[in-house]
Amino acid sequence: MTNRHIFARAAVIAALLLVRSTSADVLPDDRADVFYSKYSGGGMDITGYSATARAKITENFAVEANYFIDKVSGASIDVLSQASQIKDERKQKSGTIEYLHDKTTYTASYTSSVERDYISDTASISLSQDMFGDLTTVTLGFSDTHNTVGENNGTANDPNVAWIGHALSRAYSGGVSQIVTKNFIAGVNLQVITDAGYLANPYRSIRYLDPTNPKGYSLGNQVYPDTHTSTAVQVQGKYYLPYRAAVTAIYRYYTDTWGVVGNTYELDYTHPIKNRWIFEGRVRYYKQSAASFYSDLFPFADSQNFVARDQNLAALDNTTVGAKVTYAFLPDGWKFFKRGTVTFDASRIRFNYLDFRNIKDYGVPQYTPGTEPLYSFNANVFQVFVSVYF
Amino acid sequence: MLSTRVLLKRCAMAAIVVASTAFAAGGDASGPAPSFTLTTLAGQPSGLSAYKGQVVMVNFWATWCGPCQQEMPLLDQMYKKYKPAGFTLIGVNVDKEAPPVKQLLERKPVSFPVLLDPANQVSKAYHVDEMPSSVIIDRKGQIRYIHRGYKPGDENDYQDRIRQLIRE
Amino acid sequence: MRCRQMLLSGTVLGAMLVSSGCSIQPWVKPYERDRLADPIMAWDRDAISSAYLDHIRESREGSRGATGGAGGGCGCN
Numbered sequence: 001m002t003n004r005h006i007f008a009r010a011a012v013i014a015a016l017l018l019v020r021s022t023s024a025d026v027l028p029d030d031r032a033d034v035f036y037s038k039y040s041g042g043g044m045d046i047t048g049y050s051a052t053a054r055a056k057i058t059e060n061f062a063v064e065a066n067y068f069i070d071k072v073s074g075a076s077i078d079v080l081s082q083a084s085q086i087k088d089e090r091k092q093k094s095g096t097i098e099y100l101h102d103k104t105t106y107t108a109s110y111t112s113s114v115e116r117d118y119i120s121d122t123a124s125i126s127l128s129q130d131m132f133g134d135l136t137t138v139t140l141g142f143s144d145t146h147n148t149v150g151e152n153n154g155t156a157n158d159p160n161v162a163w164i165g166h167a168l169s170r171a172y173s174g175g176v177s178q179i180v181t182k183n184f185i186a187g188v189n190l191q192v193i194t195d196a197g198y199l200a201n202p203y204r205s206i207r208y209l210d211p212t213n214p215k216g217y218s219l220g221n222q223v224y225p226d227t228h229t230s231t232a233v234q235v236q237g238k239y240y241l242p243y244r245a246a247v248t249a250i251y252r253y254y255t256d257t258w259g260v261v262g263n264t265y266e267l268d269y270t271h272p273i274k275n276r277w278i279f280e281g282r283v284r285y286y287k288q289s290a291a292s293f294y295s296d297l298f299p300f301a302d303s304q305n306f307v308a309r310d311q312n313l314a315a316l317d318n319t320t321v322g323a324k325v326t327y328a329f330l331p332d333g334w335k336f337f338k339r340g341t342v343t344f345d346a347s348r349i350r351f352n353y354l355d356f357r358n359i360k361d362y363g364v365p366q367y368t369p370g371t372e373p374l375y376s377f378n379a380n381v382f383q384v385f386v387s388v389y390f
Numbered sequence: 391m392l393s394t395r396v397l398l399k400r401c402a403m404a405a406i407v408v409a410s411t412a413f414a415a416g417g418d419a420s421g422p423a424p425s426f427t428l429t430t431l432a433g434q435p436s437g438l439s440a441y442k443g444q445v446v447m448v449n450f451w452a453t454w455c456g457p458c459q460q461e462m463p464l465l466d467q468m469y470k471k472y473k474p475a476g477f478t479l480i481g482v483n484v485d486k487e488a489p490p491v492k493q494l495l496e497r498k499p500v501s502f503p504v505l506l507d508p509a510n511q512v513s514k515a516y517h518v519d520e521m522p523s524s525v526i527i528d529r530k531g532q533i534r535y536i537h538r539g540y541k542p543g544d545e546n547d548y549q550d551r552i553r554q555l556i557r558e
Numbered sequence: 559m560r561c562r563q564m565l566l567s568g569t570v571l572g573a574m575l576v577s578s579g580c581s582i583q584p585w586v587k588p589y590e591r592d593r594l595a596d597p598i599m600a601w602d603r604d605a606i607s608s609a610y611l612d613h614i615r616e617s618r619e620g621s622r623g624a625t626g627g628a629g630g631g632c633g634c635n
Contacts (some may be wrong), residue, residue: 035607136629455634
């Protein structure tokens with residue numbers, strides 16, 4: 001598993017997001033999107049290509065299909081023992097069906113993600129109900145994920161994958177969205193996720209103080225608990241500004257049985273110009289505390305039952321600034337197209353680790369273990385996509 | 391603490407109850423149709439009283455309402471078909487501003503009269519609780535039928551009601 | 559386990575309240591939803607883009623879940 005194994009796991013959960021936001025009055029318009037994305041940061045370059053299409057079969061029944069390819073190359077901070085570059089490809093397919101009956105929308109979807117050393121399958125269902133004069137929408141969802149985790153003991157160009165474990169994940173979600181005034185809509189979401197099985201990233205190692213080693217430390221295997229339960233609550237509000245613009249505020253609180261507590265704050269501003277342009281700016285700040293069994297440097301081998309040095313479990317914060325521009329090249333449609341748009345979205349994220357140190361050897365004098373500089377890096381994320389509605 | 395399985399079962403049952411709460415698309419209604427005077431796009435005053443003695447369908451619509459746009463061409467066809475028999479369709483538009491309405495009707499014109507209700511007074515008087523809504527009024531000025539929402543195929547329902555009232 | 563039980567109880571209670579309370583009169587009338595129907599008031603105009611950004615975040619952070627939104631819009635039927 002490359003360190004974007006976590007990408008695969010996250011992507012499958014993120015695929016649920018494709019299922020999330022239907023309001024139960026009419027099914028959304030038919031639409032097709034072609035999508036390109038580029039992430040570069042922390043030594044990694046990831047290019048993504050995707051195509052999505054949705055269509056109503058009848059007024060009450062719609063289907064959607066999505067295909068996504070991620071290509072990764074690079075060597076990230078945590079590839080310690082292997083100096084070789086990572087090169088891998090992940091393919092994800094998903095299919096969704098939606099059924100609308102009166103004020104209820106039922107959705108079911110299936111997503112499958114495959115890469116050389118990681119396979120993930122998710123099935124999910126959700127129900128969305130409009131009530132109280134269509135001012136309130138209640139959504140409930142459930143998803144079930146099965147992951148098969150492997151480890152590539154060969155190289156990028158000559159792989160040798162050993163399958164080492166399985167992980168199961170179940171997510172339970174509920175959300176309420178409420179129209180408060182003609183200008184203001186608010187919502188709250190709750191999601192509880194439980195995982196069991198092999199939950200660690202096999203490519204990451206811990207380190208512990210070892211005077212017998214010239215570096216001053218030795219590497220060891222991570223040992224993770226075989227269960228994990230997390231709870232996240234998000235509150236959000238969107239307000240229409242009188243000159244035709246929208247401002248969104250989002251706050252999410254996250255806590256889990258591994259001791260990680262995360263707070264996310266986001267503010268978005270959307271500004272359209274007539275029927276042609278939509279400009280959007282966003283700012284996001286995220287801060288988390290480390291997992292209870294995480295340490296950058298353990299005092300000796302086998303010092304605890306559970307040990308981790310995965311940077312995702314470190315104490316960290318990150319700040320994102322992003323901008324998005326949508327241009328309608330077919331604002332009023334043409335023949336059977338109702339509308340056509342092209343969108344550019346760019347974000348810059350600064351990651352700061354508060355207890356994860358940069359121990360990659362750049363040929364500088366050795367630091368005493370535990371005094372290496374704390375790791376931080378910038379990432380650029382770029383997306384461009386063309387959407388047609390019909 | 392109840393077992394998860396019991397809770398899940400109860401949750402599913404409750405969800406089914408909630409989901410099956412039917413919401414009738416249309417229903418018979420009664421009472422005199424409130425009279426009103428609004429302006430056309432051209433600025434001319436017009437109202438229900440202009441169509442006394444005819445079967446009238448008052449259709450409440452907006453430029454931002456998808457199903458409203460869907461049914462407009464069908465309403466237009468229906469209007470042309472039954473007009474000779476003493477039927478009129480009035481499109482009451484509820485947009486807050488006139489320019490988008492003008493733009494839409496320039497691109498997709500209709501032949502039935504369109505009146506503007508930006509202050510939503512007529513919508514309130516007719517207790518509009520769904521978009522779109524169509525209120526069918528008989529020759530005597532009594533409300534006979536209210537149809538809420540629009541799904542393809544509803545135009546058959548409209549036509550049945552209109553034919554029935556024309557024959558009275 | 560407790561969190562899950564609480565979520566389910568909340569759901570059951572919520573669903574029961576809702577099935578008995580459907581007769582509340584809406585204070586934002588259907589003909590007053592022009593602003594809410596504006597595409598800029600959608601929680602998520604481009605699901606594929608938001609899903610991708612969430613995917614980037616979840617791969618680099620220890621948090622996951624509860625993102626997204628439903629509802630709003632024109633409320634037309």
